[in-house]
Amino acid sequence: MAKVLVVDDSSTVRNEVSGFLIANGIDVDTAIDGVDGLSKIGRDPNLKLVICDVNMPNMDGLTMVEKVKASGKSISIIMLTTESNPSMKQRGKDAGVKGWIVKPFNGAATLEGIKKLIM
Amino acid sequence: MNPANHKNLATILGQSFNEMLSSIGKQQTLSISTVEKKLIQSLGFKSVMCSIASSSFKLNMLLHFPLDNLAASHFIALINVDAGKDAQQHYLDYISELTNSLCGTANRILGVCGFSTGMSTPVTLQITNSTLHMDAITPGSEVHIGCFLNGGPLIFASLYLFINQGFENNLLITVPEVGIATENSGELEFF
Numbered sequence: 156m157a158k159v160l161v162v163d164d165s166s167t168v169r170n171e172v173s174g175f176l177i178a179n180g181i182d183v184d185t186a187i188d189g190v191d192g193l194s195k196i197g198r199d200p201n202l203k204l205v206i207c208d209v210n211m212p213n214m215d216g217l218t219m220v221e222k223v224k225a226s227g228k229s230i231s232i233i234m235l236t237t238e239s240n241p242s243m244k245q246r247g248k249d250a251g252v253k254g255w256i257v258k259p260f261n262g263a264a265t266l267e268g269i270k271k272l273i274m
Numbered sequence: 275m276n277p278a279n280h281k282n283l284a285t286i287l288g289q290s291f292n293e294m295l296s297s298i299g300k301q302q303t304l305s306i307s308t309v310e311k312k313l314i315q316s317l318g319f320k321s322v323m324c325s326i327a328s329s330s331f332k333l334n335m336l337l338h339f340p341l342d343n344l345a346a347s348h349f350i351a352l353i354n355v356d357a358g359k360d361a362q363q364h365y366l367d368y369i370s371e372l373t374n375s376l377c378g379t380a381n382r383i384l385g386v387c388g389f390s391t392g393m394s395t396p397v398t399l400q401i402t403n404s405t406l407h408m409d410a411i412t413p414g415s416e417v418h419i420g421c422f423l424n425g426g427p428l429i430f431a432s433l434y435l436f437i438n439q440g441f442e443n444n445l446l447i448t449v450p451e452v453g454i455a456t457e458n459s460g461e462l463e464f465f
Contacts, residue, residue, distance in 0.1 A: 164395065166364070167371040210374070210395050233462065237378020238393070240385050247465075254464045257382075258375060259297045261460025268462040 157273040158182040158201040162192035162216065163208040163235070168260065172206060172235070175262035181273070189214025193222055202230060203273040206256075209236040209243065217243065220250040231272040235260060275414050276446045279435060284308065284417045285449045287433040290335075290379040291419050294372055294431075298353055304428065309420040311405050314338050314430050317345075321404035322370050324377035325394040326384065330441040334413075335380060336404055337373040338430040349428055370396040376431060387448045408434050414442070 159181055161172045173183040184199065186192035188211045196202060205223075207216040214222075220232050233254040234247055244255055253272060256265060288308075295304060319338040326333040340346035350365055373396040381393045401407060408416070413434040420430040437445050 165371045165374065166367045210393060212395055237374055237381065239382050240391075242390070244465075252465060254462045256462050257459045258378065259460055264460050265462040268464065 156182050156201060157203040158184060158199065159269070159273060160184050160186060160192060160195055160199070160202050160205045161207075162186040162189065162205060162211070162219070164188050164211040165208070168208065168235070168258075172260055172262075175260070175266075176269070179262075179266060181269070188212055189216055189219030189222075192216075192219050196223055196228060196230060197226070204269065205230060205232040206235050206269075207232055209234055209238050217246050217250065220247065220252055224250050233269075233272070275437065275442060276444075279445070279447045280415045280417065282447045282449045283415055283433050283435055284419075286380050286383050286447070287335075287417050287419050287431060289383060289449075290376050291421070291431050293379045294376040295421060297372070297375055303352075303423060305422045305425075307420060307422070309418050309430065311416070311418050311432070313420065313427070314418060314432065315403055315405055317427055317430075318402050319345075319430065320402060321399045322373040322396045323399055323404070324373050324396045326377060326381050326391050327394075328384075328389050328391045330438050330445050331447070332436045332438070333380065334408065334432075334434040334436070335373070335377045336399075336408070336432045336434075337369060337376055338404070338432065339369050340427075340429075345427055348423055348426065352423065352428075366398060370398065372429075380433070383449060384447075386450050405432060408432070411436070 159176055161169050163169050169185045173185055176183045186195050190213045209216040231253045235256045237258045239257050320341045321336045321338050323336050384391050414437045415435040418432045421428045
C-alpha cells in the first residue's frame with residue numbers, strides 16, 4: 156500500500172498532517188528531521204510521497220531532498236514550510252521537488268494533489 | 275538609524291502576529307494591541323525565539339507565553355492541546371510552531387520587499403524575562419505586541435532589530451504597501 160512520509164521537527168505539524176492523511180485513508184509514517192527522513196526513505200519501499208519541512212535541526216529539508224536525488228531514489232517530494240523565498244523554491248525544483256506548500260497546512264486544499272502523487 | 279524602520283517593524287510584527295493568531299482560529303474572542311515592554315517583563319512568561327538574518331541586519335522574534343499559571347490554562351484551553359501525561363510537551367511544541375509561523379510570515383514580508391534572508395528554527399529559552407537579556411545586547415530598535423482574552427494577558431510577541439556594522443545609517447526596512455497575500459497559504463503549488 157502506498158505510504159506518505161511526513162518529515163517535520165514539530166510534533167504539532169507531524170500530528171496535524173498525519174492525522175489528516177490517516178483520516179482520509181492514507182498510510183503514513185513520520186520522521187523528526189532530514190537525517191531520520193533520509194533513513195526511512197532508504198528503508199521503506201512502500202513510500203510514494205514525502206511531505207517535508209525546510210527548516211529543521213540536524214539536516215534541513217532541502218539538503219535531504221538533494222541527498223535523495225543523489226541516491227537515485229525515485230520518490231515524489233513536496234515541501235511544507237513557512238518559506239516562500241524564490242531562490243529556495245528554485246533549489247527545490249532543481250533537486251526534483253514536485254510541489255510547495257506554504258504553512259499553515261490546509262488539508263482540504265491539498266488532498267487531491269497528494270492523491271495524484273501517490274497513485 | 276532611519277526613523278521609518280521602527281514604524282515598519284511594528285507593521286511587520288502586527289501582520290505576523292495577526293497571521294499567527296489566525297491559525298488558532300478564534301480571533302473573535304481575542305483583543306490585540308501594542309504593549310510596553312515593562313508589561314511583558316512583569317508577567318514572568320517564558321519565551322521561544324526565532325531569528326532572521328541578512329547581510330545587513332538580524333531580527334530576533336520572541337513569542338512570550340505563560341507556562342504555569344491561570345493564563346497558561348486559558349491558553350491551553352483555547353488551542354485545545356491534548357491533555358494527558360505529555361500535555362506540557364505538546365503545549366511547548368505548539369508554541370514553537372506558532373513562533374515558526376510568526377517568524378515565517380515576517381520572513382515572507384521581507385522577501386516580498388527584496389531582502390535576501392535566512393531563518394532559524396525556534397528555540398525555547400531557558401530563562402524568564404528574556405526581554406532583559408535582549409536589552410543587554412542593545413538592539414537598534416524594538417517593538418512589542420500582545421493578545422488578551424477578556425482583558426487578561428494571553429500571549430505576547432517582540433521584534434528586535436540588530437543592524438550590522440557599517441549599515442547603521444543606510445538600512446531601510448521596507449514593508450509592502452498592502453499586506454502580503456496569504457490567500458495561497460496551505461495550497462499545493464505544483465512545479
